[in-house]
Amino acid sequence: MKKASAKQPRNRVERRIDIRTVAEAAKVSVATVSRVMNNVPNVDSALSKRVWEAISKLGYIPNNQARALVSGRSRLFGVIISDITNPFFPELIQGFEEEAVAAGYETLIGSTNYDLRRMEVCVQRMLERKVDGVAVMTFGIEEPLLERLASQKIPMVFIDIAPAKKGFSAIHIDYDNGIYEAVQHLAVLGHRRIGFISGPKGLHSALAREKAFRSAIGSIGLALPDEYIHVGNYTTEGGSEGAERLLLLRKPPTAIVCSNDMTAIGAMHTASRLGLKIPEEISLIGFDDIGIARFMLPPLTTVRMSGREIAISAVRTLMASLKNDDVEKATYEVVKTRLVVRQSTSIPKGSLTGLSRRKTQNKNTEDE
Amino acid sequence: MKKASAKQPRNRVERRIDIRTVAEAAKVSVATVSRVMNNVPNVDSALSKRVWEAISKLGYIPNNQARALVSGRSRLFGVIISDITNPFFPELIQGFEEEAVAAGYETLIGSTNYDLRRMEVCVQRMLERKVDGVAVMTFGIEEPLLERLASQKIPMVFIDIAPAKKGFSAIHIDYDNGIYEAVQHLAVLGHRRIGFISGPKGLHSALAREKAFRSAIGSIGLALPDEYIHVGNYTTEGGSEGAERLLLLRKPPTAIVCSNDMTAIGAMHTASRLGLKIPEEISLIGFDDIGIARFMLPPLTTVRMSGREIAISAVRTLMASLKNDDVEKATYEVVKTRLVVRQSTSIPKGSLTGLSRRKTQNKNTEDE
């Protein structure tokens, strides 16, 4: 018992404004409206004008779901990060989003909390949303998941992943340079006992930073007792804990290199709680150079790795692989790191040092 | 020159796996597949099992665009914030996202950089994505935009907006309580000259915090010269600048209340640069209690406003209005603030207690 032919526009008083409404108002076909909105060339400028007028008069907002459905492109990028609570990532996200929006893309964010298994869920969610590309900025990913991702034919960029992977683009961080500079800086200041607080076990970036540290220590010719390396987790709490361990050693380091700034901030806090003056009694170096690093007291000496630079690189890579028909073609970019010297590092205090408590009275320091 | 009837499934070797593929594999209809996926009751469990098996065997991922298009619900919430670079917001986002994901929703983030005009763009983008609701967490919005939003019939929550708006839900922050506690705390310590660094002019939250400060000062009976109020912008830079202005006054304040923690961190930095000891020579109080506040040196005394609490409240409000048919029914929640005393505040210098060096005056400090 249909009342009107489907062809006949229904005459309801209030109707959702869709592309047809606009077409009617502008007295053109829906195809033309579509063309105008998508800036397809060869549209009569008079029609085009009428269409735009109708659009703004009606306050028409195109339905992206529908556009995406038919065009196959969602104009959505996913970015997966480790921990939105670590200021490094918001800085990265900000850069990513600005770059993405400039290219007409929206950004979907997923956070794994440093739990690689949670990545599975994030990826699934992004795949369901049919993102046009995803940037995995977690500084590590598990092999099986990588395989699964490979089967989806969408562009992806990774940070810190083993290269030579089939068709995945990667952004490689040159940890060595910055970390070498950091260790060298400390060595030049006279430090001989340098500790290290790493990131969470198993995360590629954590391993890579530790390796860079070890090799810097080695090539400078310093000793590195096992006890000078503490496994942290990239958080202030981890840094706090790590510093406590390191500083209460019988023969504590005179300087600590931290895997990231949050760790360093936690370490500063603990050092101070233990009554140690920074940098006079303990030198501290961070990694990342997040915005607040230079506002710490004392301002934090740190290895700079620009989240913004990484982000921009990621978006560009994604955009490029979108344009590129050759799926297998992967790019490989390198982001450098470099030391930024501020005031959390100085020459180590000589043998006259006395820790406020009777923790380490046997502190003969000096070059052995 | 069509080759095959549209009805006939094409026999291509590689075919995108869609709901039909699954249906064929499970030997059921697409409707059944849909029902199974959506947990519609009254589906035969044998069929259901076959369907799930087919889904996982094929690695089928439903297309959310299509689901959204037909169902009218995108399962997407938008959240608009001011500045992702201020740690308060990531904390809020984290809470929001967790709560949203738990309810099966994805989160779209927009950042305005404290520029209310940029909000227009954010809102537009969200509307295009057909979000099911938006949380405007920018602590302020312009009237005309509000009107425009009203015409879209989607649920919205605001922070800090004038209540009594047609059908919009709001989360109200009780600034007064926390800020009064802060000022009182300072007054009890003996401070008589207390300065204030506000947020950006025109932002509701900035005004509200300033008003709360003024009224606290007034009710405690202290004087407040105009020059003791400095207009900041919620950033470390703003705090830095503000502190410089205030501290270089002929008769500088002995304590400064900052509109947020980032401002306080900037102020700490400047105070230290000017050679002032915190808290002995200048007491500083922040607002928000972001994660790193307690890791500052000295740990920052601040007024706590839980981003997570706000976020959860926002998601729940959104979910509620989604369920609720009555569009006009709006909820109104209140989030409290309270002082957290740490070590950036103490008796002003000049009071007789001779604290020669840095010394911890723990009273009700929350140090572990």
Added chain:
DNA sequence: GTGAAAGCGCTAACAC
């Protein structure tokens, strides 16, 4: 250059 019409992948009536 413009319009008509065929779907994109899915859900929700409606029929059985």
Added chain:
DNA sequence: GTGTTAGCGCTTTCAC
């Protein structure tokens, strides 16, 4: 209970 089918709002051939 399960299957059939009509669209959701748009883009994109394909005619004209």
